[in-house]
Amino acid sequence: MLTYLKRASYLPIDIGRLKRYFKGNILLDTPLARLTSFGVGGSADILLYPKDIEDIVTIVEFAKDEGIPLTILGRGTNLLIRDGGISGIVVSLRGGLDNxxxxxxxxxxxxxxxxxxxxxxxxxxxxxxxxxxxxxxxxxxxxxxxxxxxxxxxxxxxxxxxxxxxxxxxxxxxxxxxxxxxxxxxxxxxxxxxxxxxxxxxxxxxxxxxxxxxxxxxxxxxxxNTQPVGAKTAGSIFKNPKGDYAGRLIEKAGLKGMRIGGAMVSMIHANFIENIGNARAKDIEELIIYIEEKVKSETGIKLTREVEILGYGD
Ligand SMILES: Cc1cc2nc3c(=O)[nH]c(=O)nc-3n(C[C@H](O)[C@H](O)[C@H](O)COP(=O)(O)OP(=O)(O)OC[C@H]3O[C@@H](n4cnc5c(N)ncnc54)[C@H](O)[C@@H]3O)c2cc1C
Incomplete structure (x- = not known):
């Protein structure tokens, strides 16, 4: 059973000063699921789409002055954002700084x-x-x-x-x-x-x-031929241990096809977890922990995560 820290919200917030200098889009209390390849995750207090380096400097200045934490998203393909979302400012580089x-x-x-x-x-x-x-x-x-x-x-x-x-x-x-x-x-x-x-x-x-x-x-x-291309995943969940493959160990532990809610260990490649429908981030995180425990008890090997988990539970 997972327990989470309570999320602090930075809303409502006066973004007048940010608006004056920032050229990109500003969105408040916005869901992040569509910004990740897993297609899960809660909302961000403030979501910013910088256009250029100047915009990044403006964001840093604003965050520092207001004492607000900053989180950077690229294309969200190596991330699991929890269902309670991310507190503070989230900066998405999608569509910006692509020169x-x-x-x-x-x-x-x-x-x-x-x-x-x-x-x-x-x-x-x-x-x-x-x-x-x-x-x-x-x-x-x-x-x-x-x-x-x-x-x-x-x-x-x-x-x-x-x-x-x-x-x-x-x-x-x-x-x-x-x-x-x-x-x-x-x-x-x-x-x-x-x-x-x-x-x-x-x-x-x-x-x-x-x-x-x-x-x-x-x-x-x-x-x-070897990966669930087109499925909602975040690529490899675990790093390969020296001289072995995480996928082989997970398969050996009998976990191919194992499901928690809408999250499933891929039948095609056991080091991938697929969101097979309406998975919640919690389903995926619980499955990750289950895999870690089962592989450890079956093989004695402690897997190291490649995927990053960010944010708060709801
Ligand atoms: C189908 C699929 C296949 C994949 N295959 C591979 C593979 O073969 N090899 C491989 O290595 N990976 C693979 N991945 C994982 C992933 O695509 C890579 O790790 C990728 O480099 C992550 O880039 P991103 O922009 O999506 O980063 P994100 O997932 O958005 O972020 C990853 C981390 O980087 C930080 N970050 C992102 N951008 C910045 C920035 N500009 N400044 C500071 N911090 C930043 C984020 O805060 C986060 O901590 C795969 C993923 C999927 C979904």
Whole structure:
């Protein structure tokens, strides 16, 4: 049985000052379910869609002055937002900071750009090395936070620098060495006060368009055969333990098809949980905990979560 902390609300709030400087959309008391790939989650007190870096700086200034907590969403594809929602300000980068430019053998992208778009952009320009990103539905910012990867490649492989807005409202440059990238993690997973606004990637390998396209098609085919593509999921729930696969352990524990409410361990890939109807975040979280306990008791292995759980219960 899960018990949750009570959510503090920051509503009602005077957003007059924010409105004066902020160029993007401002929504109050707005459901977040449609902003996540699981399709679940309660509301945000204040949901902001920044248009550019200036807007991010304005948000940080407002949040700091008013003492309101900030949460950043990319495309919400590695997140479980609880049914009670998120307290304070939620910043969604969907539709914003999605600029890109080519300069001096690099591609510079806004943090809100979608990874599949980025992968396709590279392909169209004969740039190899980003084919793996084609089937990952996140944003550049979220991918850097998670060090997203597949088929032996990671987003950090050709990363040259990242621009971040800190709580002191300054735009700072970080080099990969400073970001402690390893399997599905970086310093950003712990240092939540840093907002990634752009990333620069080295162009290291050129190839004929058809060759890059074939690789992307092959990766797509593999995903379609091995993952519940099209279902409401958040990708892999757990990291693979060294030398093994979380999916194999979950299957071995007899959990394929296991259901709690509207949440089910995928029949196609046991490391995915599907929202098969009207799942609540609570169903999914309870299923995650059940899997952890069962795998531990059956195999002795403690699984580590890849998916992030945010917010409050209702
Ligand atoms: C069908 C499916 C397949 C997937 N396959 C893969 C895969 O093959 N490999 C893989 O690695 N992942 C995979 N994922 C998981 C997910 O897509 C990646 O982790 C992705 O990089 C997350 O990006 P996002 O924009 O959705 O981040 P979100 O889920 O929105 O956020 C993830 C974390 O990053 C933080 N964050 C997001 N943007 C910023 C920013 N600009 N600044 C600071 N913090 C930020 C959020 O606060 C949160 O803590 C898959 C997911 C799905 C649904």
């Amino acid at each position: 890109y430019e080519f300069a001096d053998e690099t591609i510079i992208t806004g943090a809100g750009l979608s990874l599949p778009f980025f992968s396709k952009l590279a392909m169209e320009n004969g740039i190899s090395g980003f084919e793996f990103a084609w089937g990952i539905p996140g944003s550049i910012g979220g991918a850097v936070v998670m060090n997203a990867g597949a088929f032996g490649s990671n987003i950090s492989d050709h990363l040259e620098e990242v621009l971040v807005v800190d709580m002191d409202k300054k735009v700072k440059k970080y080099l990969p060495d400073q970001l402690k990238f390893s399997y599905r993690t970086s310093i950003f997973r712990k240092q939540r006060e840093k907002i990634i606004v752009s990333a620069k990637f080295r162009i290291v390998s050129k190839a004929p368009l058809s060759k890059i396209k074939d690789k992307m098609r092959e990766y797509e085919r593999i995903r379609k």
